[in-house]
Amino acid sequence: xxxxxxxxxxxxxxATLSLVGGAGSAxxxxxxxxxxxVVGFPPGGGTxxxxxxxxxxxxxxxxxxxxxxxxxxxxxxxxxAYVKDCPTDGSCMLFTPAFPLIIHPHLYADMPFxxxxxxxxxxxxxxxxxxxxxxxxxxxxxKTLEDFLNWAKENPDQASFGGPVGGSQHFTGILLSxxxxxxxxxxxxxxxxxxxxxxxxxxxxxxxxxxxxxLPHAAEGTLxxxxxxxxxxxxLAPDIPTFTELGYDIVVQDWSGFLMPAGTPAExxxxxxxxxxxxxxxxxxxxxxxxxxMEAQPTSVADFAKVLPESYAKYGKIIEDNNIEVQ
Amino acid sequence: xxxxxxxxxxxxxxLDPYMLAICLIGVTVGTLVGVLPGIGAMAAISIxxxxxxxxxxxxxxxxxxxxxxxxxxxGSTAAILLNLPGTATNAVTCLDGYPMSKQGRAGVALFMxxxxxxxxxxxxxxxMIGFAPALSRFALSFSSAEYFSIMxxxxxxxxxxxxxxxxxxxxxxxxxxxxxxxxxxxxxxHPRYTFGVIRLMDGVNxxxxxxxxxxVAEILNNLGKPTQQLKAGSVTLRSLLPSREDWKAxxxxxxxxxxxxxxxxxxxxxxxxxxxxxAYAVEKRVAKDPSRFGxxxxxxIASPEAANNAAVQAxxxxxxxxxxxxxAVIAILMGAMLxxxxxxxPQFITSHPDTFWGLIASFWIGNVLLLILNIPMIGIWVRIxxxxxxxxxxxxxxFVCVGVYAMRNxxxxxxxxxxxxxxxxxxxxxxxxxxxxxxxxxxxxxMEEHLKRALQISRGDFLVFVDRPISAVFxxxxxxxxxxxVKPAVMRALSRRSxxxx
Numbered sequence: 138x139x140x141x142x143x144x145x146x147x148x149x150x151x152a153t154l155s156l157v158g159g160a161g162s163a164x165x166x167x168x169x170x171x172x173x174x175v176v177g178f179p180p181g182g183g184t185x186x187x188x189x190x191x192x193x194x195x196x197x198x199x200x201x202x203x204x205x206x207x208x209x210x211x212x213x214x215x216x217x218a219y220v221k222d223c224p225t226d227g228s229c230m231l232f233t234p235a236f237p238l239i240i241h242p243h244l245y246a247d248m249p250f251x252x253x254x255x256x257x258x259x260x261x262x263x264x265x266x267x268x269x270x271x272x273x274x275x276x277x278x279x280k281t282l283e284d285f286l287n288w289a290k291e292n293p294d295q296a297s298f299g300g301p302v303g304g305s306q307h308f309t310g311i312l313l314s315x316x317x318x319x320x321x322x323x324x325x326x327x328x329x330x331x332x333x334x335x336x337x338x339x340x341x342x343x344x345x346x347x348x349x350x351x352l353p354h355a356a357e358g359t360l361x362x363x364x365x366x367x368x369x370x371x372x373l374a375p376d377i378p379t380f381t382e383l384g385y386d387i388v389v390q391d392w393s394g395f396l397m398p399a400g401t402p403a404e405x406x407x408x409x410x411x412x413x414x415x416x417x418x419x420x421x422x423x424x425x426x427x428x429x430x431m432e433a434q435p436t437s438v439a440d441f442a443k444v445l446p447e448s449y450a451k452y453g454k455i456i457e458d459n460n461i462e463v464q
Numbered sequence: 465x466x467x468x469x470x471x472x473x474x475x476x477x478x479l480d481p482y483m484l485a486i487c488l489i490g491v492t493v494g495t496l497v498g499v500l501p502g503i504g505a506m507a508a509i510s511i512x513x514x515x516x517x518x519x520x521x522x523x524x525x526x527x528x529x530x531x532x533x534x535x536x537x538x539g540s541t542a543a544i545l546l547n548l549p550g551t552a553t554n555a556v557t558c559l560d561g562y563p564m565s566k567q568g569r570a571g572v573a574l575f576m577x578x579x580x581x582x583x584x585x586x587x588x589x590x591x592m593i594g595f596a597p598a599l600s601r602f603a604l605s606f607s608s609a610e611y612f613s614i615m616x617x618x619x620x621x622x623x624x625x626x627x628x629x630x631x632x633x634x635x636x637x638x639x640x641x642x643x644x645x646x647x648x649x650x651x652x653x654h655p656r657y658t659f660g661v662i663r664l665m666d667g668v669n670x671x672x673x674x675x676x677x678x679x680v681a682e683i684l685n686n687l688g689k690p691t692q693q694l695k696a697g698s699v700t701l702r703s704l705l706p707s708r709e710d711w712k713a714x715x716x717x718x719x720x721x722x723x724x725x726x727x728x729x730x731x732x733x734x735x736x737x738x739x740x741x742x743a744y745a746v747e748k749r750v751a752k753d754p755s756r757f758g759x760x761x762x763x764x765i766a767s768p769e770a771a772n773n774a775a776v777q778a779x780x781x782x783x784x785x786x787x788x789x790x791x792a793v794i795a796i797l798m799g800a801m802l803x804x805x806x807x808x809x810p811q812f813i814t815s816h817p818d819t820f821w822g823l824i825a826s827f828w829i830g831n832v833l834l835l836i837l838n839i840p841m842i843g844i845w846v847r848i849x850x851x852x853x854x855x856x857x858x859x860x861x862x863f864v865c866v867g868v869y870a871m872r873n874x875x876x877x878x879x880x881x882x883x884x885x886x887x888x889x890x891x892x893x894x895x896x897x898x899x900x901x902x903x904x905x906x907x908x909x910x911m912e913e914h915l916k917r918a919l920q921i922s923r924g925d926f927l928v929f930v931d932r933p934i935s936a937v938f939x940x941x942x943x944x945x946x947x948x949x950v951k952p953a954v955m956r957a958l959s960r961r962s963x964x965x966x
Contacts, residue, residue, distance in 0.1 A: 179872070180517040181803040209872050211665035212648075218662075244653070247660050294923055304654035324920050325651040330807040331787075340607040340808070340921060353815075422863070 138208055140340040152296050169200035172228050173284060174395070177216030177237060179209045183429055187262055187393065188232040190425050191416050200228070211239035218249035221256065223398045227405035230259060235391035236305060239449045243456040244303050254399060258441040259406050260413040261394035263431040267309055267366040268377065269298070269346040275342035280365045285343065291317045297322040298343040299332030306345040308455050309366055309389045315459075316385045336360060348374060349430020351424065366390060372432055393431075403438075410438045467593060467844070474775045474821025475867045478829055483526060484754040486519075490527035491830045493639045494534020497836055498541070499845045501548040501686075503623050505535035506793045508913065510671045511867035513800055517931070521804040522819045526798055526826040532793055533585060533776045533827070536736060537834045539846050540577040540769055544570055553736040553772045556744045560757060560764030567760050571703030572710060576762060577769040578838040579720045584770030585831045587722040588729065588777025593824060596813065600785035608918035609928050613938035615788060615911045618732040621945050623900050630949060636891075640904025643668050647909075651916040662874040670799065672868055672877045673905060674882025677891070677898040682856050684889040704839065706762075714766040717747050721767035725774030726948050732782040735791030736772035737899060743771035764855070777827060784808050788910065792902040 174192050178184045188205045195203040208216040214237045223229035237250045250256075271279050279285050290298035299304030302325040319345075325330035329346040336344040337359055344351070344360075352374060354360040365377045366389040380387040391412045395413055397406060414435035418420055423433045436444070455461075477483060497508040509533045516524035524527065539554035564573040606614075617922035623630070623637040624955035646657045647667030658664040706714075721743040728739040747767045748757050757764050779790030789795035801808050806816055813820045838845070868877045891898055922928035930936045 179803050181805050183805075185957065207873060209666075211662050214665075215662065215874075245655075247662065249662055297921070302651065322920075324917060325653075327650045328807075330811075331809070334604070334809055334811060335607070336602040338607065364472075 156237045168198075169226070169228050170202075172200035172203045172230070174203065174205045174230055174232050175216045175223075176205055176221050176232055177209060177213030178207070178414050180207050183431075184232065184234060184393070186429060187426065187431065190422055191232070191262065191413060194416040194419065195412055195441070199409065200375045202264065205232075212241065214241060215251060218257075220396070221250045221398055225398050225401040225405075227397065227401060227409055230409065231256070231396045232262075233396070234265070235448055239391070239445075240303065240308075240452045240456075242449070244451045244461070250339045253446055256396040257399055257401050257406055259395040259397055259438065260410040260417075260444045261392045261434060261436045261444075262413075262417050262443055263426060263434050264367075264390040265349045265431070266352055266371050266373075267306055267344060267345055267389055268374075269309070269313070269345050269364050270336065270355065270360045270362045271343045272336040272341075272354075272361075273339035274336065279363075280361065282378075282380075282385075285363055286317050286319050289321060293320060295342060296320060297324050297339045297341060298345055299324045299326050299335055300345045301326055301328060301332075303439065303461075305389050305391055305452075308452065309345050309387065309453065311461075312389070312461050313380070313385065317386060333360075339378070347430065348377075348404045352430065373427070373430065391448065392436075392441070394436075395443060408440055410441075411450050441461075467597070470817065470821045471593065471825065472612075473818070474823075475828075477522060477818055477822030478526065479827035481750055483523060483826065485831065486523045486527045487826045487830050488833055490530020491534035491537075493832065494531040494536075495538035495845065496848065497531070497556075498535035498538025498551055499848050500851075500856065500860075501542045501682075503682075503894045504539075504551040504678060504793075505532045506888070507738065507794060507860070507864055507867065509629050509793060509796050509800070510675060510871065510932035511863050513796070513803075513867070514870040516800065517803065521801075521816075522822045523803055524800065525797075525819065525823055526830075528797055529780075529823060530826070530830050532797060533773065533830065534834055536585075536769075536773050536776050537578060537581050537838050538845065540581070540765070541574060542674060542849060543803065543841075544573045544577070544765070545846065545849060553740055555737070556740045556768045557765050559744065561759050563758065563964045564762070564765070565758035568703075569760065572706045572762075573765055574842055575704040575839065576706055576710065576714055577765050578835065578842075579772040580714065580766045580770040581838075582722065582724040582831055582835050583718050584725055584773035585777055585827070585834075587770075588726055588774035589824065589827045589831070589947050591730070591774075591778055592781055592827075593728045596781045596820075597784045599781060600810050600813045603786050605787065606810075606934070607932070608914040608921065609932050609935045610938070611786070612911055612914040612918055613789070613929060613935040613942070614782075614786070615907050615914070617938050617942040617945065618734060618788075619903065619907050619911070620942050621731060622734050622738065622903050629895075632896050636896055636898070636901040637904035640901040640906075641672070641908030643901075644905045644908035645912075650909075650913050651920065663874070667909070668796060668905070669868070669871070669877045670792070670906065671871055672880035673884050674796070674902055675864050675868055676881040676886075677888035677902065679860065680881060680885025680889025681884060681892055681898070683861060684885060686853065686857070694828060704842070710762050711958060713762050717743075717763040717767035717772045720746060721748075721770030722774040724767075725771030728771070729775030729778030729790060730781050732786070732788040733900070734775075735779060735794070736775040737791075739771040739775035740768035743767040780823075784812055785810065787812075791905055792906060794900070795906045858876050 168344050174188050176185050176188045176192045192203040192205050213233050217231055217237055220229060220231040241370050242248050242252055263342050271285060271306060276288060279288055298310050298321055307323055310323055324341050327349045333350055334348060335341050348365060348371060351362055357363045362377050364380045364383055365371055366387060367379055368388050368390060371377060417433050417435040426433045486647050493508055497503050510927040514530060535551050540557045542555040543549045543554045544565050547558050547562040549558055550556040561573050605864060619637060623633045647666055648655050648665055655665055721814050724743045724746060725739040728742060744764060746764045748754050779794050782788045782790055783798055789798045798808055846900050865878050867880045888898055918928055930938060
């Protein structure tokens, strides 16, 4: 069963490839023996799982075998620094969420790479959505974002939210503070899960996390999601309004994607994009990513090449405007 | 009633042939590393960890936990036969186990330690079924203030109740906390003590520290020593059977040991080692004739072995329901859970009931398997002790390096392991205990995080720690433990002064 599906995907892929890359014979020459996807996070997490779903489907089409190599450390920066010095024949690529490349350079002095000059963007898998939710730590009367901001204004000594320091959650909170004029203090957590636990226990009134982490609690009624950071309503939660709809110009939707070391030829990048994008478009992958709370969203090389510097500049501006300093 | 049906579904998970095989592998590996001196559950779990990456989460946990409690069973074998503790927790078993074996009662000692291990383990599991779900329901109301106070109690208890000089214990806790400071501060995002080394951004690797201090240091320490090898075939099945007096003398110590082990194990920060020492001390105090201890008293092996096995099971209570690791080995087990996408804490039992109850059921099954592995098959384990160290130690070093490297594909961690191995060797030589250091390293950063967060939420008001009743209770208990340990020293100083004055 698995092999037949693999073959089918392979056929679809080959067809797609021949459309994009030109003659069929050229593809046969291009197919690599071995390609490595480097992941900056330990096995088992969301990033690793996504990389493995894609790697499994790329095996036999993009390269004879595609393996995932975990090089965790320093919030994904060690893996990025490793890929920077990789061969440029398409056999080595980085799969990463955006923050080590677009947020960390503005926060840390010693960066082992230069995001805009050391990498070429290849393809994206999805764009993450964050959500602001309140729990038992906030009055029950709070049903909307407006209610929450009014309450926060009247109770400045309680107006806080949980999230990781220096993460996009943190910056979403800052953007909301700036846009509404209501001070919101960040309570720092090492990750999403402990902040959700404290919100459920009523120790903090609100929490900003990836939407997927609060959806089950919203379904149970223990947390109330007030707003999402996507441009349009998420397909995973069509009832939740976006910040933009509610009158706050806040769109935080960071990409996760594949990058190759700078100097990789454009045709290699195009071929990889075509292979990855067609994998991300298969129903099986859409379903499996959906289970992880991710909405599959491939992009072209040209679009990703536009998004990367834009997102980099966006965080640079937020961090500079708000005088956030880490090192 | 609900508990019973939960447990039944847990057995359904754990009795699946695949899970059963996984559990058997876990406890067998555990017994093996327990039997071999120098290599403990920590090394075995970290070597096995990469193998479990692509296993089902429940299976991975069943196997790793099996190694952990299996090692407690095996550890007594070398202690009794060679006077070498197989794992640090079995050190106390040497005291009376080795004299028993010199008196020709090695078989009885091996049999008794297995039985009391089983009883201790079972009592620990019952406690876990009773307490863990209740505690986790309760735990949602624990805020950072409570977490801080609990961990303070655990840390103070662990450093003052440890074996040997309390001052050295305390010094090692502080050193552990200092090492734990390295890396990025969670509440501010600042890197601390990284000296610009990007590899240190995530802090010192727990595995490198633990394997260096326990595994490598132990090997280095044994290099200069005359080899103490066992001649094969010294234990027969018939010699295993204890007499009626042995049975009678062991019943109460076993019960007391299990009770102490359960209590100590539940407290975060105090692991099976401390439980075993406390159980031994209590037995010596309640015995009619304390002078028999150290000369082959059966109570002296029954109680600590029951205690360390009960403690191992009970240590899962704070880990699974609060997310606070009880000791270093369980901290690595917790790391394994995180790798598999499970966050131990108040939500674990409700969000992963299959994993939790399957794990509990596997504990029962694993303990029964261990009974079978350790009584009829004891001869095999005894024979393993005849492997020459010149083959064993290089192999162990190899596995330690592979295990540390495989964790993050990172040679830096291997260098760190060797560095800590060297430091650990000198600590062993000068009798500085490694366990409190590791505990400070694990609990220190967690305590700091909760301290800062409690203050952030209270907007800087320190009274939050005494305003909240549960937190206040833990702080008072901390004071009591502290006063209790300082008391003898103060009394001694006072009496010395009064003598000097008179």
